[in-house]
Amino acid sequence: MNDAAGHPVAFLDVFAERPLAGNGLAVVNEADGVGDEVMAAFATETRLSETTFVQSPADRGADYRNRIFIPGAEIPFAGHPSLGTAVAVARWRGQEQASFVQQTGTGLQPVDVSRDQDGDGGWQRWRATMLQGEPELGDELDPAEALAAAGLEPADADPELGPGLASTGLLTAIVPVAGRDSLQRARLDPEAVAGLLAPADDGMLYLVRVEPERGRAWARSFAPQASVGEDPATGSSAGAFCAFLADRTGCERLTISQGEEMGRPSVLEVEIEGDGVRVGGSVIPLIDGRVRLP
Numbered sequence: 001m002n003d004a005a006g007h008p009v010a011f012l013d014v015f016a017e018r019p020l021a022g023n024g025l026a027v028v029n030e031a032d033g034v035g036d037e038v039m040a041a042f043a044t045e046t047r048l049s050e051t052t053f054v055q056s057p058a059d060r061g062a063d064y065r066n067r068i069f070i071p072g073a074e075i076p077f078a079g080h081p082s083l084g085t086a087v088a089v090a091r092w093r094g095q096e097q098a099s100f101v102q103q104t105g106t107g108l109q110p111v112d113v114s115r116d117q118d119g120d121g122g123w124q125r126w127r128a129t130m131l132q133g134e135p136e137l138g139d140e141l142d143p144a145e146a147l148a149a150a151g152l153e154p155a156d157a158d159p160e161l162g163p164g165l166a167s168t169g170l171l172t173a174i175v176p177v178a179g180r181d182s183l184q185r186a187r188l189d190p191e192a193v194a195g196l197l198a199p200a201d202d203g204m205l206y207l208v209r210v211e212p213e214r215g216r217a218w219a220r221s222f223a224p225q226a227s228v229g230e231d232p233a234t235g236s237s238a239g240a241f242c243a244f245l246a247d248r249t250g251c252e253r254l255t256i257s258q259g260e261e262m263g264r265p266s267v268l269e270v271e272i273e274g275d276g277v278r279v280g281g282s283v284i285p286l287i288d289g290r291v292r293l294p
Contacts, residue, residue: 076105079235
């Protein structure tokens, strides 16, 4: 423990247009002395899809190291924990605008944050964007197998856009569907999703209905780990999908709605920038406190 009062901790909603929406995140600061088992246990304690721990950087050029945990285990990279952690760090450092370079398990990523116009009721709204790594486009997937992993039928397939693998740091099985009603009927089959993502240890199934001509998409995202299940906003998968779509259709900018089926509406803005993908959205701090960890 860093001192008798414990570690600073913040809870934030990421990709949220209002409090208690988007994807929740817990961030623990001054975590250099926190062991891996304790971090994994606290991530389970929060019952959030991800919890992060801010440590001193090991790589030259990084402002801090961002350790990202799902309940019980560490993952190398994720989108909403990157944005939310950067906002938490800026607030702890007394900065209302900042450009950071974070260190994660996949390398270094630039993250920009700024305090936006606050909402009614006194809550803060921040804007955060990050440039994700150079996209990697993988194999195409069998449409029937990919849809079955989400409890859907071949008739639910997008007639013009087939499924495939892509990554900007976290492997994503991208499965375009024919309509938003297909999204609403989707149900996770963890074993089938794990098969699609093999041999990667981590990854997401990303169901998406896209209208490239409007620059709009609606998505649902599932992880094979039962502790995560469905995710209300997935920045890493949004970045991978933007790269996938740009390669297939030439569309390089999207607004993605996600989380509506979970009662956690989220909005993600994604666009191609140089060799990478920029992903951004609003971040709303909810709780500031301290936590005592063994």
